[in-house]
Amino acid sequence: MSEVRNDVQAYTLRLELVDEPGELLRSLQPIAEHGGNLLSIFHERGNVTPRGYIPVEVDIEATPDRFDNIVEGLSEAGINVIQAGTERYSERLTIILSGHLIETDLSDTLTQIEATRNATVTDISLSAPAGSIGVSSARLQLAAESGSTEAVLSAMRDITDEKDLQLVEPLTVGGRA
């Protein structure tokens, strides 16, 4: 591994911040100080964890050495690091939902998927030839955490069962699925 320690890689940090002014800025300081390149920040304001923290997802680029220093710096600053590493969403999967998607609140359906925490919706295509009433379909591309495909599909089944929607899952084994 030593010969690749200077390669810059993308990392995702999942932090939980105390709901106080200035906390977000304070959490970014160790990243800047230790030479991390900030790619994106996903600040889930309004989405509070059961313990009252605000989840934040930060994507950065850094060398492995610098990344270790960043995580250390965050911990020293008293920031909760829930998850730190590469390949948070390393598995892509495509599903299709059909049924009364709009009447059953498609936006709420997507929120529920995001709330499962181990997947995020990266693309959506909707086909609703009959308008908002009637049967429509949506193709969703999900990015799932490594090794969590089965858990994500299981959560999808619960969500679609509850809304009486048809879920077409990918065949993830065999063939070239």
Added chain:
Amino acid sequence: MRLCVLGAGAVGSAVVELAAEHGHVVTGFADSESAVVDADGIDADAVLSKKHADGVVGDGDPESVFDADYDVLVEATPTTLGDAEPGFSHVERALTDDRDVVLANKGPVAERYADLRALEAESEGTVQFEAAVGGAIPVLSTISDLGAPHVTAARGVLNGTANFVLSRMAAEGLDYEHVLAEAQDLGVAEADPTFDVDGIDAALKFVILANVLSDGETEYALDDAEVEGIRNVPGTALDLAAEDGRTVRLIGEATADGVRVAPRLIPQGSTLSVTGTQNIVQLETKHAGQLNISGRGAGGPETATAVLSDVSRLE
């Protein structure tokens, strides 16, 4: 071999018609209401014409076929769920008399596999059922050649009607009801398509595969299978799949986790995306990778060919 054929539908009739070509003699033939028995072999053409004209195969009582001199009972009556009767009793009677049995009927092997194996263990006769899974496709004989413990999973498309409907919907951009009506006109779907479009027929076949692969360790029946059909897959779902280079097929799976049949997204042009009434089975093996076998999974002469291959294996 001398055959006693029960059931005079498409499969039973085709067995009677093709038996001579395979070097066998039919000594008894019965439908649900009548029977014909002849120790020298029945006149296939005459009996099938009579069935066509009068709706019955002969004048005898259906039960009288068991008095015929026969070596192999061919059970080709309609598949029934639950207790799998009357098919199961027919098999029981033949095995008790130490005769061999070849099943085209899925009921006894899907719903009462352990009972069937127990009867077979007590009998001089053996039971073969290649025709119950995938018509003319030699799935079970392939598994038998490989050895069931060397096959870790079976998956694929084993219902031609559902596959016809899905592939037509994808190709023509039509909705389910429209394509189903077309399939009924073509004789690809029955007037009551429930068994096919709700996934039950495919599930029975994968339950049989699961029973064979588990080699007696776990017994499966239809109730143990997770089954979802294709009625609620609209044309828009197939359109969106196609935009992304994918398609939807009714895929069955028999794995260590159990049996599941459901519409699934698969890449267009991939091994399992067969079109029309074509069937395919993919076997996952421990040491030899994947094996794919495809062909005609239904039809009288096709299924009768599998029945007669089973008969030849008993010689």
